[in-house]
Amino acid sequence: MDSTYRLDSKLDLSFERFVDEPKELIWRAWTHPQHLKPWFCPLPWTTIDCEIDLRPGGLFRTVMQSPEGQEFPNIGCYLEVVENERLVWTNALLPNFRPALPNKTGESVEFFFTASIELAVHGTGTRYTATVRHGDEASCKQHAAMGFEAGWGKALEQLVAYIKAGKMK
């Protein structure tokens, strides 16, 4: 996947952060349910359930909970799994690559996107690039208006705090 280049400014959202933690720990936090749940949702939202079948075609499922207690399931399918480097998944496919239905009512995100997390060594830390690709401008604008960068950025801060608290050991 050409995820750090050939972005389409009308269809894609992307941001980059430099993190003073090794990419192996960030990868681990993204790929193990017990290490993902503590940071994946910006507080006061929480992630109350998570399933990960880490292979192309495998399930990536989370359940987010609003502060009021409402639950929002999200089901996706991994597309690329390159250990410590690149993780790509989409909610346009279900496990085993089955097409998902366009009407995603009840999920926290009601449009299709393909997301990637890319990790690269940078000094003593990691360059972290998050990208989401959409099928149309409306979905992209909706994702931007939901606060994609702020939300994923805050989740990353929570991830780093989780690592720094020594909880990955």
Add this chain to the structure above:
Amino acid sequence: MDSTYRLDSKLDLSFERFVDEPKELIWRAWTHPQHLKPWFCPLPWTTIDCEIDLRPGGLFRTVMQSPEGQEFPNIGCYLEVVENERLVWTNALLPNFRPALPNKTGESVEFFFTASIELAVHGTGTRYTATVRHGDEASCKQHAAMGFEAGWGKALEQLVAYIKAGKMK
């Protein structure tokens, strides 16, 4: 991808054929435009253009032409590429895994599916398994009514005839 098992009879269509040709030649016919175009559409339909970027996330594009001369483009994205064994692609994603738009008006197939071709050694030939997975029963029924098995079966016969005519050399 668990394509030969865990099929859902309401959502998936699949058939198996035994072919007296080595799987390497069948793979080659599926993965090179000049070897795909001659057999890919059951005559009198033809395949007048084809692009193949053979990697997960890569483009699989064909243009079919009806006997009346009408053209039907099809754009898909490869998901799994296991040489001589398994080829998986979907029209629910565009290249680089971008979600496709649900409204596929103008393409020859106006619903989403994920297809796989699996090749296994069987005696001196090959066990050939073709599977298509859908997101809902309506799409599956529509694909069955279009003659999925007859169409793909006839294309396979054309493929075998193409090999036997010595045109892969």
